[in-house]
Amino acid sequence: MVNLEIKIHELAFKNPVLTASGTCGFGEEIADFIDLSLLGGLVVKGTTLKHREGNAYPRMAETPSGMLNAVGLQNKGVDNFIRNIYPNIKDLDTHIIVNVNGSTIDEYVELTERINELDKVPAIELNISCPNVKEGGMAFGISCPSAEAVVRAVRKVYDKTLIVKLSPNVTNIADIAKAVESQGADSVSLINTLLGMAVNAETKKPVLSTITGGLSGPAIKPIALRMVWQVYNAVKIPVIGMGGIMNATDAIEFMIAGASAVQVGTAIFIDPTIPLHIIDGIKSYMERHKIQSVNEIIGSLQC
Amino acid sequence: MKKTVNDFLLLENKQLNKDNFQLLLQSPLPISDIYPGQFINVEIKEASEIFLRRPFSILDVDYQEQTISLLVKILGRGSKKLTEAHAGQTINAIFPLGKSFTLPDKSDRILLIGGGSGVAPMLFLAKICGLDPANVSVLIGARSASDHIDVSSYRNYGQFYFATEDGSLGEKGYVTNHPVFSDQLDKFNKIYTCGPDLMMKAIGKTALEKDIFCEVSLENMMACGFGVCLCCVEDTKTGHKCVCTDGPVFNVNDLKW
Numbered sequence: 001m002v003n004l005e006i007k008i009h010e011l012a013f014k015n016p017v018l019t020a021s022g023t024c025g026f027g028e029e030i031a032d033f034i035d036l037s038l039l040g041g042l043v044v045k046g047t048t049l050k051h052r053e054g055n056a057y058p059r060m061a062e063t064p065s066g067m068l069n070a071v072g073l074q075n076k077g078v079d080n081f082i083r084n085i086y087p088n089i090k091d092l093d094t095h096i097i098v099n100v101n102g103s104t105i106d107e108y109v110e111l112t113e114r115i116n117e118l119d120k121v122p123a124i125e126l127n128i129s130c131p132n133v134k135e136g137g138m139a140f141g142i143s144c145p146s147a148e149a150v151v152r153a154v155r156k157v158y159d160k161t162l163i164v165k166l167s168p169n170v171t172n173i174a175d176i177a178k179a180v181e182s183q184g185a186d187s188v189s190l191i192n193t194l195l196g197m198a199v200n201a202e203t204k205k206p207v208l209s210t211i212t213g214g215l216s217g218p219a220i221k222p223i224a225l226r227m228v229w230q231v232y233n234a235v236k237i238p239v240i241g242m243g244g245i246m247n248a249t250d251a252i253e254f255m256i257a258g259a260s261a262v263q264v265g266t267a268i269f270i271d272p273t274i275p276l277h278i279i280d281g282i283k284s285y286m287e288r289h290k291i292q293s294v295n296e297i298i299g300s301l302q303c
Numbered sequence: 304m305k306k307t308v309n310d311f312l313l314l315e316n317k318q319l320n321k322d323n324f325q326l327l328l329q330s331p332l333p334i335s336d337i338y339p340g341q342f343i344n345v346e347i348k349e350a351s352e353i354f355l356r357r358p359f360s361i362l363d364v365d366y367q368e369q370t371i372s373l374l375v376k377i378l379g380r381g382s383k384k385l386t387e388a389h390a391g392q393t394i395n396a397i398f399p400l401g402k403s404f405t406l407p408d409k410s411d412r413i414l415l416i417g418g419g420s421g422v423a424p425m426l427f428l429a430k431i432c433g434l435d436p437a438n439v440s441v442l443i444g445a446r447s448a449s450d451h452i453d454v455s456s457y458r459n460y461g462q463f464y465f466a467t468e469d470g471s472l473g474e475k476g477y478v479t480n481h482p483v484f485s486d487q488l489d490k491f492n493k494i495y496t497c498g499p500d501l502m503m504k505a506i507g508k509t510a511l512e513k514d515i516f517c518e519v520s521l522e523n524m525m526a527c528g529f530g531v532c533l534c535c536v537e538d539t540k541t542g543h544k545c546v547c548t549d550g551p552v553f554n555v556n557d558l559k560w
Contacts, residue, residue: 025531029548032306032529045533053543060526060534062355067526071533074543217354269527270346270356271397273308 002286003293004279006040006260008238009186011122011161013040013095013261016294017251017279020242020265021046021099021125021165022071024272026085027092033272038279040261041095043125044085048101049111051077055132056209061198066217066244067266068196070210072132073101078114090120097163099125103136105153112154122160126151126185129167129192131214138192141167144179151183163240166190166231168220173227174234181235188231189240189263191224216266218244225257232258232299246274248281258299304335306400306529310393314370316386319452322377323420324386325362328394330369337364338403339428340497340520340552343373344528346395350384355526356397357381358547360497362423363430371398374452376420400528404495404518404552407432414491415461416478416506418444418498422452424520425497429460436461440491442483444502448472479505488513496520507555517555521546 004015018041019030026044027036036042054074061068075081081098089096098115102108108126115124128141128150140146151164164180166173168191177188193214198207206212224243232239241259244266245251251262267274282294291297311328318324328343344356363372377383388394404424407413411434417425422443429441439461445451448471454463465473466481474481479502488494488509496506497520510517523546525535530548537546539557544550 022533023531029530033308045531054533054536057536057538057543058524058534059536060524060532062353062526064352065354067354069526069532069534074533074536266526269532270354271308271395272527272529272531 002283002291004282006294006298008123008163008240008260009161011095015040015279015282016255016261017275017282018043018097018240018261018263019268019275020263021127023265023268027089030268030272034276037093038276039094041097042089042092043097043099043263045075046073046099046101046127046130047075047078047081047111048073049078049107051075051080058207058209059213061207061213063196063198063215063217064219066215066219068198068208068213068215069193070132070208070213072210073130073137078111082114082118086118086120090118095123096121097123097125099127099165101127101130101133101137103133105150107136108150109153109157112158116158116160123163124158124160125163125165125189126154127165127192129165131167131169131193131195131212132210138167138169141176142170144175147176148179148183151180151185155184161186163187163189165192167192168223168227169195174230177231177235181237185237187238187240188235189242190231191220191227191243194220194223216244218246220244221250225253228254228259229257229301245278248278248285251278251282252285252297255294255297256299256301258301260298304399306397307332308395308397311396313388313390313392313394315390316388318386320449322450323452324375326373326375326385326388328371328373328396330371330398332369334364334366334369334371337361337371337399338406339424339431340403341399341401342528342551343371344397344400345385347381347384348394350380353381353384356528357385358400358525358528360420360423360520361399362427374420374423378420397528401547401551402549404428404520407434407493409434411493412438412491413440413493413495414483414488415439415441416444416484416494416496416498417441418478418502421496421498421520423497425495426454426457428495429457440464440483442466442478442481444478444498477505478502479509484509488515492516494518504560507558507560510555511560518552519555519558520551521553522551
């Protein structure tokens with residue numbers, strides 16, 4: 001029997017495969033396809049204090065080996081989450097992690113306090129990297145002082161596992177990772193989408209209503225792997241890797257590069273059963289390589 | 304029925320005319336309760352430039368044989384690649400998706416208007432609605448006679464009318480120029496439509512003016528098809544709604560048309 005259990009800070013996960021925020025709804029949307037309790041964790045759709053309509057349509061463009069999105073954190077707000085969604089998912093036998101967003105530090109703090117009241121949410125993913133909102137979002141994640149400020153404020157009110165989701169749209173992601181680690185982050189997850197753009201040559205217009213959007217999918221995997229490796233080498237806290245993971249081999253590559261766990265995102269759009277195939281694939285890889293604990297894979301890159 | 308991701312067997316791929324193909328897919332699982340307007344999201348194989356699945360409306364279902372028929376019109380790279388598939392091939396698909404049209408009541412007099420591949424759910428609805436064929440009118444629009452698909456096997460389900468932009472079949476002009484729409488709309492108490500956006504908007508606006516029940520099936524671009532990517536939203540009177548899960552069928556009253 002191989003052991004798939006990993007730890008992020010003090011929180012134990014039954015396996016290292018989580019579904020990424022914004023790609024699995026609140027779990028219920030993919031419950032027809034998979035037994036959610038088999039997942040290591042479920043990072044639910046980005047939540048804000050108040051209801052957000054998100055950006056105008058069109059919000060999506062297919063690109064080579066990937067896609068751009070410009071959803072803009074459409075969600076019904078934290079009250080709706082607590083009242084109408086949390087009761088349905090709180091007893092799932094997997095970790096529910098809420099992706100927390102704000103336009104100001106006060107909003108991040110207030111939202112974190114609300115989520116902190118929920119017993120069955122053992123961790124938050126602080127999103128300082130959404131490229132599709134005008135205020136807040138990525139603005140906090142692209143400079144060390146602002147990243148530090150938001151993590152410092154949230155850390156003061158939150159004792160559970162604090163994961164900070166990092167933006168790849170920076171000069172040196174390792175510096176940002178070190179900055180959030182210095183303010184008490186328990187883990188960093190990376191990468192969020194890369195800022196990109198699509199143009200319609202016939203109409204000479206941008207494809208997305210917001211002109212720019214976030215690029216995801218296999219197209220960004222090499223960049224994500226490189227950043228996971230850089231961050232793994234720069235910080236002591238565990239790294240959660242993501243960016244274009246489509247299969248178990250991709251996931252294992254992230255772990256070898258230093259990820260303690262992975263998140264599967266855009267792949268779910270193509271096939272919502274992929275996260276379970278990845279868990280099975282990691283098991284077979286471990287059996288084939290006679291690896292007993294998945295922890296042996298983490299950071300095992302031989303240079 | 305529960306949504307699943309499955310390998311379907313392509314039993315037949317029949318070219319209907321230059322750009323339209325009819326695909327017959329066999330499900331590995333029993334099929335139940337499929338209604339017009341619902342769709343399937345199909346993986347396009349061996350096409351590295353195509354990343355996302357492509358959604359297609361259901362044309363017909365055979366519960367006994369566990370098959371579904373799709374009308375695939377070549378619109379871009381994805382649909383083109385799919386029409387090159389051969390019988391005997393497996394096609395991975397997510398099915399069934401979306402909400403259907405509201406089935407008419409026995410006393411209704413309905414007008415079904417299809418354009419392009421939007422003909423598929425209209426023919427499916429004509430077939431299963433169970434109304435007296437005298438109370439079912441089907442109006443189909445296309446660029447030219449050669450773009451129209453053969454609907455002779457559906458003739459028993461209603462009265463068929465055609466419009467072509469070049470006048471080569473039926474009335475010359477758009478479906479909205481056809482007398483059945485421009486002069487005789489008061490004969491109907493329900494309009495159902497699927498097709499190009501501009502066509503549906505013209506129909507929807509008229510229906511709103513005349514206060515006739517009207518449902519439209521939208522084709523907004525989507526990534527997932529099951530309500531997690533939030534990319535295919537339509538701006539409705541009650542905010543952004545996912546075309547894939549809240550639709551694709553909407554009552555025009557709910558839209559900002």
